[in-house]
Amino acid sequence: AQSVTQLGSHVSVSEGALVLLRCNYSSSVPPYLFWYVQYPNQGLQLLLKYTSAATLVKGINGFEAEFKKSETSFHLTKPSAHMSDAAEYFCAVSEGGSARQLTFGSGTQLTVLP
């Protein structure tokens, strides 16, 4: 069975500061991992994905994430926060195969302070 834990339901950073959103996963097989972003009153948009090709994954809007198997983690980072990064961020895991099911974490609300 697959599961995702996102530590910190709310994270606040100052504009220009480092963004670090934490995600730990559990999976019985090598997983596919995703980060999605949800802006207010919108649907989920894919930020980046891990598919076993490279452990450091770069996504849109300057975000990146590193897959660490030993720590079962897939933390999301951005060197310098921008006001427009304020949103809800979801980590998700899939074991692939015929089920195609994504299991989402509980989300982290990112606030960027001026």
Next chain:
Amino acid sequence: DTAVSQTPKYLVTQMGNDKSIKCEQNLGHDTMYWYKQDSKKFLKIMFSYNNKELIINETVPNRFSPKSPDKAHLNLHINSLELGDSAVYFCASSGGTRSLPEQFFGPGTRLTVL
């Protein structure tokens, strides 16, 4: 071009009514999903359809019934609406088993039951 679209965007109705939410994808995907997002932003999968066959049905009340006239459409019909059904409902789609399990989301339908 809108990849995954949903109608309506907002739906306000009385308890006990029956309502439907429509979803269409133009990505040529084989699998479509319905998610429920509660007031705490938690995302829970409700259904998925693969080539017009239901392949996942989480513990959802039988008042909810997905209907797929073809692989580009997955509609959600809800009978006898209850207050607890108030939430945002998202439709999503993904490719076949040979493609990555990433999912593309619609903009959501905010259902309010009075």
